[in-house]
Amino acid sequence: MTDSADISTIQLAARAFYAWFHGRQPEPAGVLAIQAFLGTPIDTDELNRLGERLQQNQAFLEAQRPLVEKWQRRMSSPTGISDEDAATLIEELFSGFDHALLYERNIRASSTLVHRGQVNSVHARVEEMPCWTLHLNLAGGGIFLSENMERRTAPGDMMLMRPDARYHYGLHPLEEDWQHLWALFQPRPHWSELTAWKELDQGILLLALPEGEARLKVERLFRELIDIGQSGSIEQSNLQHNKLEEILIRARVALGDQESKPVDSRIRHACEYMQSRLEQKFTLEEVASDCNLSISRFAHLFAEQMGLGPKAWINDIRLQKARKLLLTTDEKISRIGSLVGYEDPAHFTRYFSKNMGCSPRHFRRSFSKDT
Known part of the structure; x- marks a missing residue:
């Protein structure tokens, strides 16, 4: 031996x-x-x-x-x-590991540091959990993917998953590490307002904490929650629930009552127009004309409303759809490229690799249905 x-x-x-x-x-x-x-x-x-x-x-x-x-x-x-x-x-x-087995009656909370190349950098799939899951991104970044959404997490992002959520998650291909705190819990009845966050997809909620003292306070509370779980106190459950409730309250206070500004109806129409034509060739002039805007006004308004230019936006949408198809279908990579508007498979692979840090083939293997 x-x-x-x-x-x-x-x-x-x-x-x-x-x-x-x-x-x-x-x-x-x-x-x-x-x-x-x-x-x-x-x-x-x-x-x-x-x-x-x-x-x-x-x-x-x-x-x-x-x-x-x-x-x-x-x-x-x-x-x-x-x-x-x-x-x-x-x-x-760990293929197909049932995450529900991690859950115990009391709140279970801990921290995880993922390094590229280590075993925990393998991506996971979650079908259903018998409890809610909360993540607080501290450093680096992860990626959460579901049927209708994709989120690359950044420091301060809090992801909240209800039991009905179905998603893949793991270290983002462009990141070298990902440090996050997490908790598994059953919410108390009066927490419904505290957990009314922005819903990205069924059961997947997001609250992005702004940088500053409020974020640091939530992190300190989260670490205290973890410490309580290791104390073995007879009042552990009550103390944990009180601490988690304070985390949720602080998070809501940090977010404030600001509501997202509604997207201009013309820009919303432009997004729908482009998304429905991913396989086709179209020009921004055609999109602007369909929205009854000049090309210059369209470009300026789109960037103002969406945070990036229309060309960059449609490229992101194409790659997002490509990633979903890589995850959910067995289509050939070249076929997936054409389905999202890339006629040249080599160009699709180069563009995907440049933006994601790995090839489409490697991405599919990392997020395979068996992991």
């Missing part, structure tokens, strides 16, 4: 996860390796409690048993496994 001194952190993590999925308690070195690669503080007791829930979930066991058996011979090999095999093993073990 390979000497433990020669085993890398990712190999230790793979062995610990393999033992864990077998229902065995990981050794201390394995727990440290798990912490390093999850980017989340988690102790042996927490792992054991989660492991117990895994072993009680028949659907999960049936899905994971073939994978555990697949790796049995290689894990028992005297030569051990390579770093590449270890990364593949962890990725396969």
Whole structure:
């Protein structure tokens, strides 16, 4: 058997996860390796409690048993496994991982730091949760994708997911890391007004905290929420709910009562006009004419209302639709390019790679349906 001194952190993590999925308690070195690669503080007791829930979930066991058996011979090999095999093993073990198993009766809150290339940079898919999920982006950025929306998170973004939300999320391809705080919880009845945030898609809500003391205060409260969960106090549940309620109140106060300014009807019509013609060639002059505007007035008004010029906007919309098609269909990449207005597949790949930091093929593989 390979000497433990020669085993890398990712190999230790793979062995610990393999033992864990077998229902065995990981050794201390394995727990440290798990912490390093999850980017989340988690102790042996927490792992054991989660492991117990895994072993009680028949659907999960049936899905994971073939994978555990697949790796049995290689894990028992005297030569051990390579770093590449270890990364593949962890990725396969967590394919289709039921995030609902993370939820306990009390509020569960923690922090996660994702680094590119580590195991936790693999993207995840969430179908349904038995609870609400709150994320606070601290540094770097993640990406949240669903059927009808895409959001690249920035520092100060708070993403709130209801149980009916269905989405993919992970480290944004253009970011090297992503640090965020998160909480799983059941809202109290009187929180409905506090959680009336901007809805991006079904069950997916956003509140962007402006930079300044208010954002720092929410972050401090969130860290206190995490600390309370590790205290073991007999009043832990009440203290956590009170702290989370204060977070939601502070967030709403920081946002203020400002309502989004309605988009000019002519610009709204222009957006609909361009979105309905993604496969076609059209000029901005044609769009402006259809809106009864001169091209100069159209360009100025569009940028004022939408925050960027019409050409940049339509390119973003094309790439957003391309990413959704890569996620939700098995269409060839060249076909997807043509469906969003790129006749030349090579041009589509170059433009996609320039804007996302990875090729369409790599993006599809990162967000595959099995992760």
